[in-house]
Amino acid sequence: MRADLQTYRSAASASLKGLFFQLALTLATFAYSFWGKDFAAFSGAIFMGVGIVAWLALVIVYDQHRRERIEAMENDALSASATAGTSVFESREDFRPAAARLAGLYRWMFPIVSVLCAALLIGMGLLRFFASRDMLAIQFVAPTKSGWALGLGVTFAALGFVVARYAAGLAKQAVWANLRAGAAFAVGSSLIWLSIGVAHMVQFIGTDAVVRVLPLAVPVFMVVIGAEIALQFLLTMYRPRKSGELPRAAFESRLLGFAATPDRIAQSISDAINYQLGFDVTSGWAFRLLSRAMAPLILVGVVVTWLMSAVVVVRPHQRAMILRFGKPVRVNLEPGWHFKWMWPIESSYVPEYFVRDARGRAVVTDRTATGLRRVELGTLPPATTEPILWTNDHLGEEVWQYVRISNTARGAGLTDIAAVSVEIPMQFSITDVYLYDLLGAPEVRDELVRSVARREVTRFFQAYTLDDILGGDRAALSGRLRERVQAALDGLNPGEHGTPRGAGVQIAFVGITGAHPPKETAAAFETPVQAAQRREANISAAETDALQRLTDAAGDAETARAIVREIDELERLREARRQGPPDQAARAIVEQELKVHGLLRSAGGEASSSLATAGADRWSKHMGARALAARYAGQAALWEASPELYRASTFFAAFRESMQDARVYIVSDRVRDLGGVLDLKDVNLGVDVFKSDSNK
Numbered sequence: 001m002r003a004d005l006q007t008y009r010s011a012a013s014a015s016l017k018g019l020f021f022q023l024a025l026t027l028a029t030f031a032y033s034f035w036g037k038d039f040a041a042f043s044g045a046i047f048m049g050v051g052i053v054a055w056l057a058l059v060i061v062y063d064q065h066r067r068e069r070i071e072a073m074e075n076d077a078l079s080a081s082a083t084a085g086t087s088v089f090e091s092r093e094d095f096r097p098a099a100a101r102l103a104g105l106y107r108w109m110f111p112i113v114s115v116l117c118a119a120l121l122i123g124m125g126l127l128r129f130f131a132s133r134d135m136l137a138i139q140f141v142a143p144t145k146s147g148w149a150l151g152l153g154v155t156f157a158a159l160g161f162v163v164a165r166y167a168a169g170l171a172k173q174a175v176w177a178n179l180r181a182g183a184a185f186a187v188g189s190s191l192i193w194l195s196i197g198v199a200h201m202v203q204f205i206g207t208d209a210v211v212r213v214l215p216l217a218v219p220v221f222m223v224v225i226g227a228e229i230a231l232q233f234l235l236t237m238y239r240p241r242k243s244g245e246l247p248r249a250a251f252e253s254r255l256l257g258f259a260a261t262p263d264r265i266a267q268s269i270s271d272a273i274n275y276q277l278g279f280d281v282t283s284g285w286a287f288r289l290l291s292r293a294m295a296p297l298i299l300v301g302v303v304v305t306w307l308m309s310a311v312v313v314v315r316p317h318q319r320a321m322i323l324r325f326g327k328p329v330r331v332n333l334e335p336g337w338h339f340k341w342m343w344p345i346e347s348s349y350v351p352e353y354f355v356r357d358a359r360g361r362a363v364v365t366d367r368t369a370t371g372l373r374r375v376e377l378g379t380l381p382p383a384t385t386e387p388i389l390w391t392n393d394h395l396g397e398e399v400w401q402y403v404r405i406s407n408t409a410r411g412a413g414l415t416d417i418a419a420v421s422v423e424i425p426m427q428f429s430i431t432d433v434y435l436y437d438l439l440g441a442p443e444v445r446d447e448l449v450r451s452v453a454r455r456e457v458t459r460f461f462q463a464y465t466l467d468d469i470l471g472g473d474r475a476a477l478s479g480r481l482r483e484r485v486q487a488a489l490d491g492l493n494p495g496e497h498g499t500p501r502g503a504g505v506q507i508a509f510v511g512i513t514g515a516h517p518p519k520e521t522a523a524a525f526e527t528p529v530q531a532a533q534r535r536e537a538n539i540s541a542a543e544t545d546a547l548q549r550l551t552d553a554a555g556d557a558e559t560a561r562a563i564v565r566e567i568d569e570l571e572r573l574r575e576a577r578r579q580g581p582p583d584q585a586a587r588a589i590v591e592q593e594l595k596v597h598g599l600l601r602s603a604g605g606e607a608s609s610s611l612a613t614a615g616a617d618r619w620s621k622h623m624g625a626r627a628l629a630a631r632y633a634g635q636a637a638l639w640e641a642s643p644e645l646y647r648a649s650t651f652f653a654a655f656r657e658s659m660q661d662a663r664v665y666i667v668s669d670r671v672r673d674l675g676g677v678l679d680l681k682d683v684n685l686g687v688d689v690f691k692s693d694s695n696k
Contacts, residue, residue: 007173007175007176008062008065008066008069008175009066010170011062011065011170011175011176011179012059012062012063012065012066014166014167014170014176014179015055015058015059015062015179015182016059017163018055018058018163018167018179018182018183018186019052019055019056019058019059021159021163021186022048022051022052022055022182022185022186022189023052025048025156025159025160025189026045026048026049026051026052028152028156029041029044029045029048029156029189029193030042030045032145032148032149032152033045035145035148036143036145036148036149037143038143038145038149038196039128039131039132039135039215040132040192040195040196040199040211040214040215040217040218041143041149041196042128043124043125043128043132043215043218043219043222044189044192044193044196044218046120046124046128046222047121047185047188047189047192047218047221047222047225048185048189048192050117050120050121050124050185051182051185051186051188051189053113053116053117053120054113054117054181054182054184054185054249054251055182055185057109057110057113057181057249057251058178058179058181058182058249060105060109061102061105061106061109061110061178062178064098064101064102064105065102067098067101067102068098068099068101068102070098071097071098071099072099106247110247110249110250110251111233111250113249113251114229114232114233114236114249114250114251115230115233117226117229117251118226118227118229118230118233118251119226120226121222121223121225121226121229122222122223122226122227122230124219124222125219125220125221125222125223125226126219126223127219128215128218128219128222129216129219129220129223132215132216132219133216135215136212136215136216143200143211146200146203146204149196149197149199149200150197150200150201150204151197152193152196152197153193153194153195153196153197153198153200154194154197156189156190156193157190157191157193157194157197158190159190160186160187160189160190160191160193161186161187161190163183163186164183164184164186164187164190165183166183167179167180167182167183167186168180168183168187168257171183177248178248178249178252180249180252180257181249181251181252181253183256183257184252184253184256184257185253185256187256188221188225188253188256191221191256192218192221195214195217195218196214198210199211199213199214204347224255225253225255225256228253228254228255229250229251229252229253232250232251232252232253232254233250233251236248236250306342306343307342309342309343310339310340310341310342311337311338311339311340312333312337312338312339312340312348313336313337314333314334314335314336314337314338314348314350319332319333319334319335319350319351319430319433320333320338320348320349320350320433321333321348321349321350321433321434321437322338322340322346322347322348322349323346323347323348323349324341324345324346325344325345325346328434328437329346331432331433331434332432332433332434333348349433349437350433351430351433351436351437351442351445372427372428372429372508373427373428373429373430373446374425374426374427375425375426375428375446375449375450375453376423376424376425376426376450377399377424377425377426377450377453377454377457377510378399378401378421378422378423378424378457379398379399379421379422379423379514380423381423381513381514398421399421399422400419400420400421401419401420401421401422401457401458401461401469402417402418402419402420402458402461402462403417403418403420403461403462403464403465403466403468403469404417404418404462404464404465404466405417405418405465405466418466418517419517419518420461420466420469420470420515420516420517421515421516421517421518422457422461422469422512422514422515423512423513423514423515424457424481424510424511424512424513425509425510425511425513426450426453426485426507426509426510427507427508427509427510428449428505428506428507428508429505429506429508430504430505430506431504431505431506432502432504433504434504435493435501435502435503435504436503436504436505437504438493438504439492439493439503439504449489449503449505452485452488452489452492452503453485453488453489453510455488456481456484456485456488457481457485459484460480460481460484464477466517469512469515470515470516470517474511474512474515477512478510478511478512481510481512482507482509482510485507485510486506486507489502489503489505489507490502490503551605552605552606553603553605553606553607554600554603554604554605554607554608555603555604555605555608556604559599559603559605560603560605562599563596563599563600563603563607566592566595566596566599567596569592570589570592570593570596573588573589573592574589577589597611
């Protein structure tokens, strides 16, 4: 009996120690999460807080076991005394309230604690998962105490594993089997702190990818463990138990139990191999040799890995700096391999290259010094593949520069200013890693360079007018702007005596790639341009019409222009004739007229055709007039020869012409009544309607 009492007393003591450790670890993790602004640590602290509930349940159960054993010892002593059998109670169970309370704990408290742990882990895990996802979607807030995270991660991970191994070792005894539940939460806490330490070590070495993923990974881990506990609770309800067997705690995680007792994994694998192959693999000499040499091999591997940290390899596009306990001791290491003291005595550092994603978050894409870094000093370019106009929308908010209206004498007295949006990309590289590192934290260095450059850009544009920016020599302006920005950057990082040492950057390009006034005023600026374009269009249309007219008139434009020049010369000769002696230029005028007429006749246009038609009409009228004159002369000769004959022939010719289409009716002179009935129907009726009149 005393052995049983001592057994449960030891179990209660171990549970109480585990409770105190879990409580201290939870409080320390909560404190660090607030101090270091670590989302993952805060989620881990919630998991550890759930572990407090599990350890507290184990303390209560094993303490009740201790009380039940004391009660049993007293009951046995009472049974062996002389007063045995004199009790007024018929059953001895009435003297065992501690045993009844212990049964009630197993029946009610263990299920309630299991459901509570599963609900807390699943609910808080989901809540923390969505909160972390929203935080990462807006802007990633990196933990501010990476060194503390690394140190605490190694320390708490080791302590948690030791406590878990201690509890799991005790749980090998059947009466202490429920201590595995506490060991599972202890090793879970150890794994969380180990992951925090590893994440910050990876961040210290080169990338923060693990630190970014950890705030989501820890809540997922909580949900998985909570789901496992819920499944264990359901399976426990339907699992049969032997008589006298103590109930197993459903809040015991089997997954974390393997991490707390890794020897069980090896034993399970060994049992499976032994079952399949038919012999005991673990009893062979190779397995025994490997098991004895495993620890030295792991130690040698750790030492070799640690010694390899003394070698630094700098890539061709990098320049490194050696830090000894955080203090620079060697700067601007060239590409190649170099030696240093092992970590954590000395470490290497290469500047990070940050870019902003679509949500404005700083993302590390590379570690480089010679690679070109790009920042925008003005408005971002339009997001379009179409021709860029002043009315195009730009990416993000436009940055306005203020310039003077005019620099002429007419605008000398004006104090108005104009706003203009300018696209100014800047590319630079790092020439001195140490000076660049002095600018500030890694994620703000490029922002500081851009702020200094923007200040100089604002000052630069105040010396120029709107016409200089919109229509000036942008190449020359870009060159002067680059000199000013480079001088401003070279004035950073003052030394001991106030002399600036520079920012350690070299500008590769600064240029004005685009400029436009506000979109609302674009129409006013475009109106003169449109008018000039319309003027050019009208001039082009007029020239086209002139070519068409000249071609129509003379066959081709050059011939027409030559004819016009000759006509102008003819007009000049005629003007000279009118102002000078009358007959002095007559011959020249005649010759020029003949020349013009010859050119017009030889041309192939409407002028040549009109002249040919006029010539034909002239000759037709001339010859017709001569024919009439000759006919008149003949008629006059006929009259003079025989007037009576001429008169008679003329009369009968006129009579014949007047009676040509008239109807003549010849009747006898004996007919007294000349009245008659006339049938005036056309003879071409019916089938004869389509006959020609030639047969009439």
